[in-house]
Amino acid sequence: MxxxxxxxxxxxxxxxxxxxxxxxxxxxxxxxxxxxxxxxxxxxxxxxxxxxxxxxxxxxxxxxxxxxxxxxxxxxxxxxxxxxxxxxxxxxxxxxxxxxxxxxxKSKRKEIISDKIKKLEDKARIINELTLKVNVGASTRKLLTKGDIAIREAKASIDIERYDSTMEKVESATALLNEAEKLVIPTLKRYSQNDIINKWRKSVRDAIEESKRKKMAAIVVDKAERTLTLYKTGKILQVFNIGFGRYGYRDKLFSGDDATPEGRYKIIKKSGKGESKYYKALLLDYPNQEDRKEFLKAKKRGLISKNARIGGLIEIHGGGEDSTTNGCIALENSHMDELFDKVAIGTPVTIVGATSIENELYFGLKELEGNSNLIKR
Structure with missing residues (x-):
């Protein structure tokens, strides 16, 4: 127990x-x-x-x-x-x-970066559309292509939340598009400056007044509108769509620049069917005295090479408004037939950049500037 x-x-x-x-x-x-x-x-x-x-x-x-x-x-x-x-x-x-x-x-970063990418896409689109109108050369197209690649890489990085990498691509795209913009802006600015446009308007008014006073035909070419207007005794007879050289929106400075000259000219030769490789052609008296004076000024200022030549053989010809010229003005063959029969040797031809500040190049410039200001914010 x-x-x-x-x-x-x-x-x-x-x-x-x-x-x-x-x-x-x-x-x-x-x-x-x-x-x-x-x-x-x-x-x-x-x-x-x-x-x-x-x-x-x-x-x-x-x-x-x-x-x-x-x-x-x-x-x-x-x-x-x-x-x-x-x-x-x-x-x-x-x-x-x-x-x-x-x-x-991260959500805020994504929102901010996505907004930057969207603005860059808009900028690339605007510049691309403008370069289709204002050809500024292969260098601009190359910058646009590189910028587009950087934008696509940025979008791929943001999708996997690699924000540091995304910002690097955004900065790269921004720099590339800014360089492309610099190449486009000088041509566009000419079409948004009142003093230049007022000068062009006066040239057109003088041409119309001369047509009315002398009861004769007169041609006015408006680059911004891409139109050729035929006047008779001061009144519009016909309006044709036109094409011109890849640098046609610029004022011609020297031979080989592919720009279309601006100023007061006259027809000095008519080449009928079979006499021109561009169907029919109206040869202008470029360069005139004013062109030669401006050419010499440009040489003295170092704007063009001392070895540059002034060029010539500027025509209004057929071949189609979509054809690429070396500074000439191109019409559809059927339109060339109509124009050819209504003008003569000595008919005045006035070529201007624009007749109104409200032209598509001006609006393109304003859209581009507005986009650039948004990106800077």
Whole structure:
């Protein structure tokens, strides 16, 4: 009996210890949530977007892990996680706030960069449309192509949230399009300056007045509108669509520049069908005295080479308004037939850039300038 009592005395502490172990404090369930938050912060590159806050979070997390390891090293009956519960909740709150802040920051970055890309796409479109009207050479087309590639690469980078890479591509595209813009602007500006347009208007008024006074035919070519207007005794008889050289919107300076001259000319030769490789042709008296004077001025100012020649053989000819010329003015053959029969040697021809400030090149310039101002903001 005494032995039985002794056995009970020994077993009782172990039974108590067993049930106490069963009732020991389990690890906080929030630990899994904390691990998930840590994983999400790593996944969204928190170290890049909020390095100081993320470093603080990681330090607190390491301290917490050390406390948990220390607690787990104890015999289960002595474990108590209550003392670190508040610490866990605080770190979870910090981690959640950091997640929200970073995601909001990334969202704002994406919105800002996407807006920049959209404006760059608009700028590329505007310049491209203008270069189809105002040919400014292969260098501009090359810049536009490179700019377009940089824009597409930027869009690909933003889709995978590589914002640093995206901004590099955006800056590259901006620089390329700015260079292309510089090449387009000088030609466009001529069509938006009131003093130049007023001079062109006066030339047209004088031509119409002369036609009326002398009861004769007169031709007016408007580059901006791409039209040739035939007047008779000061009144419009017919209007034809025209084409001209790849640099036709510029004023001709020298031989080989493919520009169409501007000024007052007259027809000095008529070449009928079979006499011109462009169906029929009306040869103008370019260069006239004013052209020669401007040519010499340009040479003295160093605007053109000392070896440059002034050029000549500027015609109004057939071949179609879509044909490319070297500075001449082209009409559809059927329109050339109509014009050819209604003019004579000596008929005055006035060529101007525009007769109104409200021309498509002016509006193109304003659209381009507006876009550039938006990009700078």
């Amino acid at each position: 005494r032995f039985l009592n002794y056995g009970r005395a020994i077993a009782l502490p172990f039974i108590i210890l067993f049930f106490s172990a069963c009732n020991s404090s389990p690890p906080p369930p929030e630990i899994k949530l904390l691990k998930d938050i840590d994983f999400e912060l790593h996944k969204i590159d928190a170290v890049k977007y909020a390095p100081d806050e993320y470093n603080k979070f990681k330090v607190n997390l390491r301290v917490l892990k050390d406390k948990i390891v220390q607690e787990e090293s104890k015999f289960s009956i002595f474990r108590n996680y209550e003392s670190i519960q508040k610490n866990i909740r605080d770190i979870i709150a910090d981690g959640k706030k950091l997640l929200i802040d970073i995601n909001e920051d």
